[in-house]
Amino acid sequence: MTTISPRTPRPVDHLVLPVLDLDTARLRLDALGFTVAPVGIHPFGTENACVFFSDDTFLEPLAIAQRETCESEARNGNVFVARDQAYRFRQGQEGFSALVMGTQDARADHDAFVQSGISAGRMLEFSRGFKTPDGAEGVAGFRLAFAADLRAPDAFFFTCERVNAPKVDRTALQTHRNGAIGLREIVLSEVNPTDFQYPLQELVNQRDVNAHSFGMDIRASNANITVLTPAGLRSFFGLNTSENERGLRLQAFVVGVRDLAAVETLLANNNISTEKRGSRLIVHKAPGQGAAIVFEAS
Incomplete structure (x- = not known):
């Protein structure tokens, strides 16, 4: 008798926000109450300021620091930069371009993605400097598999293997005035969500899918990944997207x-408009924020 080994779902690692x-x-x-890290410089022409x-x-x-370097890297097969450039060309300079899963073995993930027909290109390995607000550096x-x-x-x-974690105290960077603890759900849209069930199952390494009238949910080890129809996106989040454009969109x-009430007060004091839904x-979205951010009590 053949048995199928159960899968261990990957965790959500981070989100790329052009x-x-x-x-x-x-x-x-900062106005939303987040603590933002000092600028990090990538060796391929982009830079970030993470939360x-x-x-x-x-x-x-993610911003472009050296356009010429980015263009050269993209021509030479750097998938991260090439996809960032393609996103900006099609969708503008601000948005939500990539969902990143955590992994302990990006090389094995790359092989699995090639085998399953969803690889986006060759792996990327790099390092960059890291600095905390008090000046500690690392x-x-x-190592990334796309x-x-x-x-x-x-x-x-892509999956992200943290090959070398800086030995610095991140406590200050992980403490936010809005009381943020972590990511709970990632929301995508598509006219027919189950058309993308297979690639998302492979990405998350999760066989179980909860399909419903507004879309589908796939559970990562630490968060929910939800793909909603345009009607579902409107109903749950008050967000509008085209009924005709196909393809996943973050x-x-x-x-x-x-404390959600404390967040509401903080945002009101900073003149940030909000919408309460349940x-x-x-x-x-607003300048500097290319995706909707949803706060919920945790």
Whole structure:
């Protein structure tokens, strides 16, 4: 008798959020109550200013630092930069381009993605400097394995192996005025969500899918990944997307916070408009914030 080994779902690691410039993104994220890390410089022409959570997930606002370097890297097969450039060309300079899963073995993931027909290209290995607000420095190393679906040109995915974690205290970076703890849900849209069931199952390494009238849910080890129809996106989050455009699009993410009422007060004091839907507080897109951010009590 043949038995199928159960899969261990991967965790959500971080989200890639293209921005026009990091200064605008930093001001917006600060007004939302997040602590933003110092600028990190990539060796292939991009830069970030991340928001780290205590559950080991993070947000990566990503900007172009050296355009010529980015263009050269893209021509030479750097999937990360090439996909960032393609996203900006099609969708503009700000948005939500990639969902990243955590892994202990990116090389094995790459082989699995090739085998399953969803590889987006060759792996990427790199390191960059890391600095905390108090000046402590370290070097962070990463190994990435990419996945994509040609039917969804405006979203890509990769697994991230943290090869070398900086030996610095991140407590200050993981402490936020809005009481944010971590990522709880990633929200995508598509007219017929189950058309993308297979590639998402392979990405998350999860066989179980919960299909419902508004879409489907796939559970990662630390968060829910939800793909909603346009009607579902409107109903649950008040977000609009075309009824005719096909392909996965990353639309929003849910952040767990300690005290939702305190977040509502903080945002009101900072003149941030919000929409209350049930037990969630939705902050729609704005300059420096290319995706909807949803807060919920955790």
